[in-house]
Amino acid sequence: ALRGTPLRTDGDPSGFHRARRDQQTPHKHREARNSRAEGGGGVDISTLPDNMTHIVDSQRYYRWQSFGPTDRRTQDLWVDLNTLHKSQVQIHGILSNTHRQAARVALSFDFPFYGHYLRQIIVATGGFIFMGEITHRMLTATQYVAPLMANFDPSFSQNSTVRYSDNGNLFVVQWDKVRLKDREAEGPFTFQAALHRNGTIFFNYRDIPVPVVKINSTEHPVKVGLSDAFMAFLPSSQPSDAKHRTIYEYHRVEIDTTKIVSGSAFEFTPLPTCLQHTSCDLCLTSNLTTGCGWCNTLQRCSDGIDRHRQEWLDYNCPEEAKGTCEDYNPVLPEGSMSSFNHSSPGPTPSSAVLEDQPVTRDLQTGPPNHKGISENTAIIAGVVAALVLLVALTLLAVYYINTHPTVAPPFYLMQV
Numbered sequence: 001a002l003r004g005t006p007l008r009t010d011g012d013p014s015g016f017h018r019a020r021r022d023q024q025t026p027h028k029h030r031e032a033r034n035s036r037a038e039g040g041g042g043v044d045i046s047t048l049p050d051n052m053t054h055i056v057d058s059q060r061y062y063r064w065q066s067f068g069p070t071d072r073r074t075q076d077l078w079v080d081l082n083t084l085h086k087s088q089v090q091i092h093g094i095l096s097n098t099h100r101q102a103a104r105v106a107l108s109f110d111f112p113f114y115g116h117y118l119r120q121i122i123v124a125t126g127g128f129i130f131m132g133e134i135t136h137r138m139l140t141a142t143q144y145v146a147p148l149m150a151n152f153d154p155s156f157s158q159n160s161t162v163r164y165s166d167n168g169n170l171f172v173v174q175w176d177k178v179r180l181k182d183r184e185a186e187g188p189f190t191f192q193a194a195l196h197r198n199g200t201i202f203f204n205y206r207d208i209p210v211p212v213v214k215i216n217s218t219e220h221p222v223k224v225g226l227s228d229a230f231m232a233f234l235p236s237s238q239p240s241d242a243k244h245r246t247i248y249e250y251h252r253v254e255i256d257t258t259k260i261v262s263g264s265a266f267e268f269t270p271l272p273t274c275l276q277h278t279s280c281d282l283c284l285t286s287n288l289t290t291g292c293g294w295c296n297t298l299q300r301c302s303d304g305i306d307r308h309r310q311e312w313l314d315y316n317c318p319e320e321a322k323g324t325c326e327d328y329n330p331v332l333p334e335g336s337m338s339s340f341n342h343s344s345p346g347p348t349p350s351s352a353v354l355e356d357q358p359v360t361r362d363l364q365t366g367p368p369n370h371k372g373i374s375e376n377t378a379i380i381a382g383v384v385a386a387l388v389l390l391v392a393l394t395l396l397a398v399y400y401i402n403t404h405p406t407v408a409p410p411f412y413l414m415q416v
Helices: 072-077 280-285 309-314 334-343 349-354 371-403 408-414
Strands: 002-008 034-036 042-047 062-067 101-113 116-124 128-130 144-149 161-166 170-178 189-196 201-207 223-233 245-254 264-270 293-295 300-302
Touching (some): 072 201, 128 189
Antiparallel strands (some): 002 101, 062 264, 116 128, 293 300
């Protein structure tokens, strides 16, 4: 399903000074392009300081492998949209007839990307999918899934299309017979990006007429891989800049573009992240992840570098993450626990809840109290006595009527 209006993906790349971590300049992190975001305010796009940026392609978030034209796996990964029923494949009319445009597409499932679950994505004519939540003019900068980001112009030919399919488990977008702007004579490109609901990402290449290393990046960035970032609000003394935000790229996967040829494919398998842990114990003890900290205020596990970083800082989670699970689930004194266990013969659902919540009631430490039992006995005895009295009065009335038949009151009582 489509939502919203098409978005422009252009911008002057020459004026976008994107700081790379291999540029050792004093102001490298201040060199960023300012662009307009939805909802007003400016957005800068930059990278993190070196001591906070994960190494490019560190395989901290994804493990990937490539397959050549002779690998059987390549044929298995390719999704042939031509064999699907027409109702299962949608040709995007706008993207198939424009240049440097992007449009929102709603997924039928929650797709995990860097541990964050997404339900909407933005497909661009330039051979990539924008995965960010905040749209801006420089969609090519970060937060992308890019099988082959380049200056493609689907409007050049009626045979060029951008189409996609979503079967509830797999979303596939295919750039079909698209050509490079001003280099149309070099031939059409056909390739896919497939998003599986378990987080696995596939890049499939059917026709690549030109080596990727020979594609010019002057007019449009040329990228292949994955990227994610978080947004942070910068303090400003200017009232007009109250909504000024900066997007920091915290991780990027770059693959060897020389391996991209006709009939090749790539598979990206997501690795466990701190965000998947839903309890303090799992967060701090799991062998699947490292560097995780638990923020009890947010009830979230994180290493502090993800899309929720601003909230992580706002709620002072870096300090909370220094603690242990016992700081949030204090252990009761041994004597109290033994008495509590004595009064509760076995584990119950309520006792399991108490392990994660503060105990606000007094625990029984003395002999059992029989006050409750005495009160119940007195009530039962009173009810029984009332019933006995009622039966006695009824029998007495019957006896009186039978022994005094001529008395007026009995006749009156016997009238129907």
